[in-house]
Amino acid sequence: MKQFHPLKVVAKQQETRDSLRIALDVPEALRPTFAFQPGQHLPIQTTVDGKRLRRTYSICSGLGDWPLEIGVRVQPGGQFSEFAANELAVGDELEVMPPTGRFHVDLDSDNDKFYLGFAAGSGITPILSIARSILNGEPGSRFALFYGNRKQRSTMFIEDLYALKNQYPDRLQLHFVFSREDQEFEINAGRIDAEKVAELCAHFCRGDHADEAFVCGPDSMITTVTAALTERGMLADTIHAERFGVPRRAMKPVAEEPAASKDTTTVTVIMDGHKKSFDMVRDGVSIVDAAAGSGVELPYSCKGGVCATCRTHLREGDVRMATNYGLEPWEVEAGFVLACQSQPVSEAILLDYDKA
Ligand code: FES
Known part of the structure; x- marks a missing residue:
């Protein structure tokens, strides 16, 4: 299982009035462990007022850039982000798990691709990493x-975006859209919705066929942008999406499932080559929470079905997932589940955390 490692904060900088950039030093010996794919995020843990907090923040650094930088939007009442804004100081340590997440680009220096990126608000964080890495690592590719x-x-x-544009004026198209500020050109005003996507693509892409698209923002934006891109002829498996700000959803008890004849399940997990088992009652609690109640720690971060830190392979038995924003269709097809969103519906299940 991926472990938390203490990483020192080496810089903290105000990005906007309500957002920060935090740089984390990764010692040379840990760099292979923290090697990341552009677009991935870091589960981060700390203790505030005696309470352990765990959150996930996307990496904004380009591939090969050290220290690792993350972007943090400060949410009013957000325990972790307010701690980061008001108390965290350079020299402090945070517990950080190695990069994870399925929203990423596979770079190939031979690629000659045209990529689209749609970001809303702090959704720019992973897309900045993706755009930087593509422009640096794929000399034949372009990014809009x-x-x-x-x-x-x-x-x-x-x-950072203006600097990237200066560095790659011919390969990066950079277009801003503002919803609460008058703009000289109508196309730069409003929200990124289906209509705006059609307008932007028609105006700036001019029939250029996009090979892949990366979309990051709130749930409603993802849904409309994805639908608009599909409408324009992009295939679903070339559109990659990451939802920010998805609320945690309580799971309903599995009451109507017919398969089980008793209301407890024996959960066996394989992790780092070892097997552990515990029993859980099927009463609406997720596998992750039931494991914690039995003294078995399973990986998790958001507990909202988004970050995929809890991803595992269901080798035996059946579960029902309440929400899934973190797994691709092929992963679900292949038997991967999000343990934070899963409840067993059979009397025994076997979860393999070692299967990639
Ligand atoms: S912990 Fe984030 S998806 Fe399960």
């Missing part, structure tokens, strides 16, 4: 980024 915000002053990483 459409980035929506309320106002210019609330736009995260704006200086």
Whole structure:
């Protein structure tokens, strides 16, 4: 199982009034462990007022850049983000798990691709990493980024984006859309919705066929942008999406499932080559929470079905997933599940955390 490692905060910088950039030093010996694919995120843990908090933050660094940088939007009342904004200082340590997540690009220096990126608000964080890495690592590829915000002053990483545009003027298209600020051109005003996607693509892509698209923002934006891209002829498996700000959903008890004849399940997990078992009652609690109650720690971060830190392979038995934003269709097909969203529906299940 991936472990948490203490990483030192080596820089902390205000990005906008309500967002931060935090740089984490990764010692040379740990760099292979923290090697990441652009677009992935880091589960981070700390203790605030005696309470252990765990959150997931996307990496904004380009491939091969150290220290690792993350973007943090400070949410009013958000325990971790307010701690990061008000108390975390350079020199402090955070417990950090190696990069994870299925929202990423597989780079190939021989690629000659045209990529689209659609980001809203802090959704720019992983897309900045993806765009940087593609432009640096695929000399034949181009990237068109459409980035929506309320106002210019609330736009995260704006200086990084202008610097990237200066570095790659012919291969990066950079277009901002602002919803609460007058714009000289109508096309730059409003929200990134289906209509805006059609308008932006018609105006700036001019029949250029996109090979892959990366979309990151709130749930409603993902749904509309994905549908608009599909409408324009992109295949579903070339559109990659990551949802930000998805609320945690309580799971309903598995009452109507007919398969089980008793209301407890024996859960066996394989992790790092070892087997552990515990019994859980099928009363609406997830496998991750039931395991914790039995003294078995399973990996998790968001517990909202988004980050896929809890991804595991169901080798035997059946489960029902309440929500899945973190797994691709092929992974579900292949038997992978999100343990934070899964409840057993059979009397015994076997979960293999060692299967990649
Ligand atoms: S912990 Fe994030 S998807 Fe399960």
